[in-house]
Amino acid sequence: MKLLKKMTMEIVLAGMLLADGAAASVTVGGTRVVYPLDQREVTVKLNNDSYAPSLVQVWIDDGDPNAKPSEVKVPFLITPPIFRMNAQKAQTLRVMYSGEALPQDRESIYWLNVLDIPPKANRAHEANTLSLAYRTRIKVFVRPASLPGKPEDAPAQLTWKLTASPNGKGQAISVSNPTPYYVSFSEVDVESTGHIFTNKRGGMVAPRASTILPIDAMNAVAAGAKVRYIAISDYGGPIDGDAPLGE
Incomplete structure (x- = not known):
C-alpha cells in the first residue's frame, strides 16, 4: 500500500511537467465519453502509438483539474487505475457507476484524466533528453435513461x-x-x-x-x-x- 501511494504521488508530480505543444504517446479513442446510467459500465480504449512503453495513470474528477487523484470523490470506479502500456499496444479501461444519487432529469458532467509518463532515458546519448509527462482530459457526460428529445x-x-x-x-x-x-x-x-x-x-x-x-x-x-x-x-x-x- 505504501508503495502504491508513493507511486501515485510520483505520477501526480510528474503530471505537473506539462508543456504546450507536447504530444502524448498514449491517446484516447474518442474526444468524449457518454455514460448511459442504465448501463453497468462503459469502456474506453487507449492506444500507445509510440515505440516505447509508458506508465499510465487514469482517474475521473468532478471539474477541478488541479485535484489530486487520491482526493477526488466521484460516483465512478475506473480500472485499471495504474498500469504499464507497451509500445504499439492498446488498453481498455472499464468505467463503472457506483450507484450514488445523481440528477435524473438532466445530464451530469465529469472529466476523465489520462496521464502518460514516458520511460526515463537509459542511454548515454539520451542523458540530456527531457521527458515530459502529458495529461489528456476529456469530458464524461452521464446520461440518465429516458431523457426527452435527442x-x-x-x-x-x-x-x-x-x-x-x-x-x-x-x-x-x-x-x-x-x-x-x-x-x-x-x-x-x-x-x-x-x-x-x-x-x-x-x-x-x-x-x-x-x-x-x-x-x-x-x-x-x-x-x-x-x-x-x-x-x-x-x-x-x-x-x-x-x-x-x-x-
Whole structure:
C-alpha cells in the first residue's frame, strides 16, 4: 500500500511537467465519453502509438483539474487505475457507476484524466533528453435513461441574446439551454452588417442554464445579427447551425 501511494504521488508530480505543444504517446479513442446510467459500465480504449512503453495513470474528477487523484470523490470506479502500456499496444479501461444519487432529469458532467509518463532515458546519448509527462482530459457526460428529445437536436433549441462583456469592454453573447443535455461548441460566430465576429475558443452551456461567450466585438453588433455555431456531437463530429441573435 505504501508503495502504491508513493507511486501515485510520483505520477501526480510528474503530471505537473506539462508543456504546450507536447504530444502524448498514449491517446484516447474518442474526444468524449457518454455514460448511459442504465448501463453497468462503459469502456474506453487507449492506444500507445509510440515505440516505447509508458506508465499510465487514469482517474475521473468532478471539474477541478488541479485535484489530486487520491482526493477526488466521484460516483465512478475506473480500472485499471495504474498500469504499464507497451509500445504499439492498446488498453481498455472499464468505467463503472457506483450507484450514488445523481440528477435524473438532466445530464451530469465529469472529466476523465489520462496521464502518460514516458520511460526515463537509459542511454548515454539520451542523458540530456527531457521527458515530459502529458495529461489528456476529456469530458464524461452521464446520461440518465429516458431523457426527452435527442442530444443532437439540443443545439437548435438554444436561444441567443446580445449582452455586455463580463469585463465591461465591448459585447458578448448569452446562450440559454432549455434542454436536459450539455451542449459544447468548437466555434461561435456572429454575423452583423457584413462583418463576422468570432469566438474560436468555443465553450459549453449546461442543461437548463445559461452562459456568456465573449466575441471580438466592441459595440459593433447591430440589430438583426445572426449566430452561426459549430456544436460537437456525441461522436466528436460537427453540428452546424445558425440562429437569430436577440436583444
